[in-house]
Amino acid sequence: MNEVWIVAHDRVGGEALASSARTLAGQVNAVSLGAGGLAAADLTLTIDTASSAAPVEAYATAVANLLSARGATVVLFDAGTQGRLLAGLVAAQLGVSPVNAAAVELADRLTVQRLAFGGLAVATEQITSPVAVLVIGPGVLPATEVAGEGAVEAVAASPAAGLTVVELRPKGGESVDLGAAKRVVGVGRGFAAEADLELARELAGRLGAELACSRPIAEGVNWMPAERYLGVSGATIKPELYLAVGISGQVQHLVGVTNAKVIVAVNKDKNAPIFSHADFGVVGDLYQVLPELLKAL
Ligand SMILES: Cc1cc2nc3c(=O)[nH]c(=O)nc-3n(C[C@H](O)[C@H](O)[C@H](O)COP(=O)(O)OP(=O)(O)OC[C@H]3O[C@@H](n4cnc5c(N)ncnc54)[C@H](O)[C@@H]3O)c2cc1C
Incomplete structure (x- = not known):
């Protein structure tokens, strides 16, 4: 396995995830939901989300279909609220469970570690399903920077009907890293x-x-x-x-x-x-x- 996919819903997070993904595989492809082409990915499939009032999660089925059509076998999501939401929805469409990965190794096989029993144990598992959906928390993969200019391909995708953003406002409070x-x-x-x-x-x-x-x-x-x-x-x-x-x-x-x-x-x-x-x-x-x-x- 020398290829991984990432799903990006914002540019900064997408670039970071694509760069880290490069530590796993030589070829990094991305599906970008409104985040544009990613410099750190070799190929970005961009989906225009700005022309609709639907939230990014409404594109989960479209993303899953795209990943299946392109033969994706390992797909990474960030561990933020939207990343985890998308991971769950996309994984459900692909018929697998998302894995909150604490460590990932990709060679001939995909091996992941995840916390079990509320953190009491670490389970090491080889994933044998045709596609793996992994949620990658901070620090799970090394942070790297990749300067480059990958190929960009715009793809048409429709959001699921019935979900509409009616208002966006700051959450308030503070954000902290x-x-x-x-x-x-x-x-x-x-x-x-x-x-x-x-x-x-x-x-x-x-x-x-x-x-x-x-x-x-x-x-x-x-x-x-x-x-x-x-x-x-x-x-x-x-x-x-x-x-x-x-x-x-x-x-x-x-x-x-x-x-x-x-x-x-x-x-x-x-x-x-x-x-x-x-x-x-x-x-x-x-x-x-x-x-x-x-x-x-
Ligand atoms: C599914 C699940 C998920 C959870 N996830 C998390 C999680 O992500 N993060 C998390 O933190 N917890 C989590 N918990 C809760 C966790 O189990 C503990 O209950 C929690 O971490 C205890 O918090 P604490 O140490 O502040 O309180 P306590 O366990 O009540 O400890 C307070 C400590 O303060 C000491 N103390 C009291 N007074 C003083 C004093 N004057 N000077 C010095 N020391 C003093 C006491 O000796 C005691 O050791 C989770 C629990 C479950 C079931």
């Missing part, structure tokens, strides 16, 4: 009140770090936006330093942070699981430890 952060401070349920996060915010500011959290902080007490929680169902990070404060270190959280170069934990419970994964640990009350750290910085 935790995957690119060099330092991250993570906060957990060890914080007793939302106002106390200021301590962590100040520490993150001094360290030049992004602030992140465990899932209950974002989806339990809603003190931080969902974009900022780390773990199997949240963001995955690869910083030089991850400082976990008041986080127990359940496996679902650890999955998102184990690629950090150095993990430092602050927890008042010396038996907290986070200490088994930390390079440095401070057993202590965060309300005493953090002010001391701030004094020292």
Whole structure:
């Protein structure tokens, strides 16, 4: 197998995915939904989505038909909301299940690793179906840059009827790329009140770090936006330093942070699981430890 396909729905993400895909195969082809021709792909099939009021997901059947007609065997999607949505819809049309790949190897056969049992285990599987639909999260394939000018072929495709975008407006809040952060401070349920996060915010500011959290902080007490929680169902990070404060270190959280170069934990419970994964640990009350750290910085 020396060919992979990607499906792009925005130019920047499409170029990044096409460049990374090149680490798997010599020939990278793309289906571009309104993202134009991609420099990093050898061939881009462009679908004009601007002339209709349909959302990109309305083109899923058209994309699946196109991929089948061109004999695609490995198709990559990004792990953003739209990428995952498209992957699911296209995979359903192709009669396969999408795979959230944690690692991919493409030689004579396609081998993928994916997290199983909520992140408790990693399953290594050889995919034998005629076509594989893979969702590629940040850091799964190396980031590369490919300068080039691939061929572009415009193809006609109609969206499914019945889906229309009636209004577009900014989501609000902030967008954050935790995957690119060099330092991250993570906060957990060890914080007793939302106002106390200021301590962590100040520490993150001094360290030049992004602030992140465990899932209950974002989806339990809603003190931080969902974009900022780390773990199997949240963001995955690869910083030089991850400082976990008041986080127990359940496996679902650890999955998102184990690629950090150095993990430092602050927890008042010396038996907290986070200490088994930390390079440095401070057993202590965060309300005493953090002010001391701030004094020292
Ligand atoms: C299907 C599924 C998916 C999940 N996905 C995710 C995910 O993606 N990300 C995620 O984070 N979680 C996820 N979870 C939840 C996960 O299992 C844990 O419940 C969660 O990570 C715990 O968050 P926490 O460490 O902040 O809270 P807790 O587990 O309650 O830990 C709080 C810690 O703070 C310490 N502490 C308390 N007070 C202080 C203090 N004053 N000073 C210092 N330390 C203190 C305690 O000793 C404790 O260790 C998922 C769960 C399921 C079932």
